[in-house]
Each structure stands twice: as structure tokens, then as C-alpha cells.
Amino acid sequence: MTTRYITSVSRIPKLSAEEKNEIGQVEHWFSFKASEYYLSLIDWSDPFDPIRRLIIPDPGEIEEEDGDMDPSGESTYTVASGLQHKYARTGLLLVSDQCGGLCRYCFRKRLFVEGADEVSPDVTEGIRYIRKHPEVTNVLLTGGDPLMLPTTQLREIIEEIRRIDHVQIIRIGSKMPAYNPMRISEDKELLALLKQYSLPEKRIYLMSQFTHPREITSEAEKAINALLSAGVMVLNQTPILRGINDSSEVLAELFQKLSFMGVSPYYIFQCRPTHGNHIYAVPIEESYRIFEEARSTVSGIAKRARFVMSHATGKIEITACTKEYVVMKYHQAADPEEMGKVVVCRRNPSAYWFDDYVSIVDECLLSSVDDRRNDLMASAPPEADTLSE
Template sequence: MGNPKYLTRIDQISQLDKTEKEKLKKVTEKFVFRTNEYYLNLIKWDDPNDPIKRIIIPSMDELIEWGELDASNEHKYTVAPGLEHKYKDTALMLVSRVCGGICRFCFRKRVFLAGNREIMIDVEPGLEYIKKHKEITNVLLSGGDPLMLSTSKLENIISRLRKIDHVQIIRIGTKMVAFNPYRIIDDPKLIELLKKYSTPKKRIYIMTQFNHPREITDVAIEAINLLKEAGTELANQTPLIRGINDSPETLAELFRKLSFIGVPPYYVFQCRPTKGNKAYSVPIEEGYEIFRKATAMVSGLAKRARFAMSHMTGKIEVVGLDDEHIYMKYHRAAKPENYNKFLILKRNPEAYWLDDYEETLSLITV
């Protein structure tokens, strides 16, 4: 196929009828729409419940009033334009406001809205902050999608980060391997860039986002192999999404296929309570049961993911349930004193986020 055409208007989707397009314009007037021809070709249009369609094609359910645009209060940790510093050793650079497609359940959809100024236009303030904070060993490039930048712009950022001695790991959070693997396959300069800056002592990590096993196509695997040959390390993270991967069988198949191609499952995230996301969200306790059953179906190499929520206070891993309680642990914490704190809460089957639990029965260090 080569570089596929990008589509940014719902009336460009020929597989939808006129009535459906008119209805969905109400959604796209509120939340940005974007896809490409490669990804559209993965959809089985005769299946009304097709999971790939659900990932990328708007739904009227997005108009249900629920959630907030910044559900994890990321603005609280912004220390320079486009730079967040939430965890001591990790900085997050928002370097792009464009994606290869817009997931309908995106937790950062606010950055695509007109007037949003969170994306890093000038890298200087962010780089200066990182230089001064020697505790930062990891820098995550995100957005938007960093691989939507030109390779020359990406190199400008990566090369300058590599000049900062204490930055050991550069991570690139991207869904382009699923959305448009030709971005990688058709750009040898990108592979050269990764080979140059992913060194034996300072690796570049590519954090992929495969949400459903059908995204793992032969073309996507070709792109993955090129990234591996370039010396990068890969790991996958996905939210748990209603109608896409919310069955143990589907999630287990995703874990299994990822392990077969050498991309370790890393995180399964609780869907953030972002505006427009109600119909895509699964309650925490139901989600944990799905996750637990899925991991029971696969080998050790396929069960390395953690089920976690990116809460304002930290990355909180769900680790167990009994008849009365749910058990969680701070896997990462914004406040150092919360590291490894273990939470025991009274169960609430309707809880979608930590804040939905009325009472923390115990908060202990383990």
C-alpha cells in the first residue's frame, strides 16, 4: 500500500451511509476525527460490532455527559510548556498534537482541541529543565504521536536528549505500528536514527499500543522487526476497552500474539474517566476479573502486564479481590512516601476510578 492517505472528515468514509455520516457529525464537531486508509482496511464492515471499527469510528455514545478532559490532572505536573514531571526519575515530553488516527477513547483528546497549548512547540525550556534535574533518567516522548513528526524533527529532540548524560532511556509512545506501519517501513532514515541513538548502554524503547489482536498484521510485524533490528526495545500497553478487548479470550489472544512476536505486554490500563469515554469504560472490578482470567490462559512470557490506573496520585496497580474488598498497590507514586503503599478498599462494582471508592480501609507500606 505504501504511505496511506489520511482522512479527517467523517463524510470521507465511504463505508458509512449518508444518514450515519450526518448523525456522527455531531460527535466530530465535539471530538476530533482522524484515520487512514490502511487502518480502515482492517475493519470488517459487515460486522456492526467490529472492534477495529469501534476503536476509530465515532459513536453517538461519546456525547454522553461523563468525565473530565484531564482525568488524571496532568496539568498539575506541568513544569515547562509541554513537559510533565510526575515521577522523580521520569519526564514526559508532549511533542506532537497529531496521531495516525484518533482512538475514540483517547485519554488526552484535549490536546487535539482548538486553543490547547500543552504541546511543546519550543523544546528549549523542556530540555533546560531536564538538564538541571539530574534525577531524571527516563524521558518519554508522547503527544499526540511522536512518529507523526518528521524524522528530522524527531532527531532534533532525540539527539539533544542524548547529549544530557543523566538521561539513560528515551521512550517513544506510539500507536503508529498499529495505525500505519508504513511510517516505519517506508522511512529508512527513521531506522538509521534509531540505530544511531539506541546504544548498548542507553536504549530507546518503543512503547507500542496494540489494543486488539487483529491489529497485529503481517505489515505491523514487518515494522516491529525493523524496529528490533534498529536496536530498540519494545513493550506494549493498552487500555481495557468495552467492546474491543473486554473479554478474557480476546485479551489473552492479544497477550499471546504479542509474546510470539517478541513485544512484551507491559500495562493494561483502566480506561480513564475522560469526557466521551463512558461507553468505552469497564468498571475496575470487572476489568480486573477479565485481566486475571486472561493471564491464567497464557504462558509466563505472555503474562507480564500489570493492570493499573494512571491516577493523579500515581500509577495504582490492582492486585486482588475477595468477597468484600479490592486490593491495590502504588506501583509508581507522585509523592515518594506513597511508594509501595498497599490499599485495602471496600468493594464497589460500579467504581470506574479510585475516586469512586468511598473509603480506604487501610493504607500500609509493604
């Protein structure tokens, strides 16, 4: 089960000296990490290989001063050490500041810089908060990657949560099934732990992060099968990313492969505008087109995913595009009063984030109401004018 991790591009033999020097400049800003297993999936003869783009630093990450280190305003919702409480029924525990690989598009880059202190392996304060809030029915363990913790430490955390009666679901956010699937399939103690606490009435969910169909190898399938056999429910989420999965054919293949092995596609995210992420981002309306074209070619089970933005105000689902408008809905909201709210905006092909639409939201809502009123009046019979006076 021992896996070797590489934390400097200078130690990757497949890269030329020139490439190492160029990429090394990025490492001064954003860290690099990958397992030998994951690097073996790269086709090094292809400079545009999607797996390479996903894990190997790109000079474009530091060419622009763009983005925010906390684009979803997570710090706003930190209520205890290592605990965020943004949505009423969900508590989010940051339990690890380590990952099996560092995604170039990571939205929590701030956790991997010197002096970062948001993560708290000691969950005492967070557990105390959750125990006092009966509205919290599910807890998400994230970070970093919780499966980077020793299994004994993960057991302590899960056991503490399982002692809270009102918490029904435990979720584990992890890219280990892609980055290092052997961490799962070869750890009998981990699988026994998951089986012990993923109960018929209180399941454990693993939120996998397969981003490209080539990550679904025989080793990954073995890890997923081990999780399912342990009674764990597995859902998948990934952003749409330029040069990685920004193709309806690739996304459809990902949906299909996931559904074939028993993993339900859950969320497709709009890439968050984190500092250094712009070269991986796809405009919202283009992302929506890719998403819908992919869904149109797969079965009902494979098309369960929703296309959403994790905005500071909530999880905003992009539900439709007309010739003039984009229709969005609050799938989750930090303010309960906003839950289910529909927002209609004039289309903006250059929009990468909800904030790019904000300045015209009210205008759009008023315009669409006025347009509809005018249409109705224009089509009304003549006597309607008399009746309206």
C-alpha cells in the first residue's frame, strides 16, 4: 500500500530540463504534488494530455493577477476551529491539509501556503458545535483529503460524529480513488471502518472527484468496488476545465463510465475564480452547452448531475439558457430565505462567475416582466383595453 509521492517537478524524469526550469517558476507560488501512480497515467508524448494538464504546473497560472484566494467566501462561514456552517443541515469539517495530488485548479490553494491555519485535525471544537445544532443532519469531512489521514485518526473522527444522534450522513470528500486508489483497496482496516459505520439507516457517502474518464483505471474500479462492498454510497463531482474535460464527448464518457461502475454523477461545477485558475476556466454559458450536450447522449442514470456554482451566497444551479437569458436557481442558499430563488439574467458569453451577471440581474428581472406584460397586451383582444381601464 506504500505509495511514493513526488513534490517537485525537478524529480519527474519525463520532463526536459527546459520544462523543469519553466514550470519550476510556478512552484514558487503554487505547490506541486503527485503520486507515481498518477503520473504513470500521463501520455508524455502529448503536450496537451489532459491528465498532464490536470496535475503538472502551467506557467499560465502566474501570468495574470486574477482571482481570489477564497472565492466562495468560506471564511465567512467558519464558526469553530476547522468547521464551516454555511447551509443549515450541513457541517463542513476541514480535517486534513494534505492531498494525494494537488489539482492545478484547486479552489483551496490557500490551505497549502505557509501559515495557513483553517484545518484542524483536532475536531473537538467542531464536534461540540455540531452536537449543539440539531439541524445539522450531515457532516462533510474535507480539506485537503481526509483519506490522507492515518486510518486510526480517521476512525477517531468518524466515531465521534457517529455519537451524535441527529447526524445521519457522513460524507468524505476525496480524490484518492483517482490519485491513489490503492489507499482504499489495499487498506483492510479502512474498509472495515467504513463498513462498521455506513449503516442501513445512516450511510457514509464518499464524494469522489473523477475529472476525466482516463482516471477510471482498473485500479480505480477496484477501489470503487471495495467502497460499494463496504456499504459506502459513492457520488462524483468535478468542475468543467479548459483542456481537460471541456468537451461534450469527454464529459459524456465520464458520466457513462461512472454510472457503469455504480457511481452517480452528482455535481458539475463551474471552475471557481481562485487566483491562478483562469487558464482552466470555461465561460458559464459555454460550460452549460457542453454539460447539456453531454447529458443528451447518455441514459437517465448517467445524467443525474446538476451544473452549479459554489458562490459565496449559495450553490447556484444553471438551469436553462434561452437566446437572450440565463436562468439560475439557488439549489442551496446561505440565507434560507433565498432557497429555491430563481434569477434571470441577460446572456453574457464572457461571464465566468455569477458576479459577472450581478449588475444586470434586477434589470433582467424587470425587463422580462415588462416584456411579458407587453406581449400579453399585444396579443389581448380589443375589449381587454376597455376592461383594463
